[in-house]
Amino acid sequence: MAKINLSLLFNGNCEEAFNFYKSAFGTEFTFIGRYGDIPPQDGMPVISESEQTKIENICLPISETTVLMGADVIGYMVQRTIFGNNFSIYIEADSKEEADRLFAGLSVDGQVTMPMSVAHWGDYFGMFTDKFGVNWLINCACQHVK
Template structure:
């Protein structure tokens, strides 16, 4: 079965965003590299303004899922629309974990739906984090799921 990993693109603040996500999820970066660390491609020169931008970063958030990201290079920054074309959905293993993740990731952001029990039997909430990324946090309580097939 396939796993779902999310790739986020930023306009120069990828490192800041990933340091924040790491502070919530924990763990270490198996890889983080800048455009300036890339081997030079024939006929392509990295502008000085882009040398410290993140070319690629990975952050494992579970055994199955890796959060990945990069910065756009400055020539393409005007084409980047931040955070309005997707949501990252997290399915927590407990109500306590849902609260911790929701509260941690929503810090400095905008809550669009506070965590609460839903008519479909889940504990669910939505927000946009301080970096403009949309998130959904869900906990499927097994005792309530039995009542709501």
């Protein structure tokens, strides 16, 4: 069966964002690639010296089946990338405690839109925008939540 992972684009602060996410999820990167690691290729633009340390691909497992991935946009990609709020990362936590831990860790210095609480549909739910402008939804469908 196919699975979905998320890949986020950043404007030069991907490494900072992913170190923040790493601390919140308590997991380790499985891959970090920088633009300077890419060998020159015919037909591809030269990567400037200032862009060579930027993140080309980073992978952070956030569950047994989901990986959060990211990259910095550089060169020609900057013109084609629109940073906005047209998506949210939705996490279904296994417990109220996990939901609270992730919410507390990821919302540091961000803007809480809805604190964790029992929602009108009965789940334990909260939402916020983190300090990097990424929207998050945390949900726990645990039956024992009161």
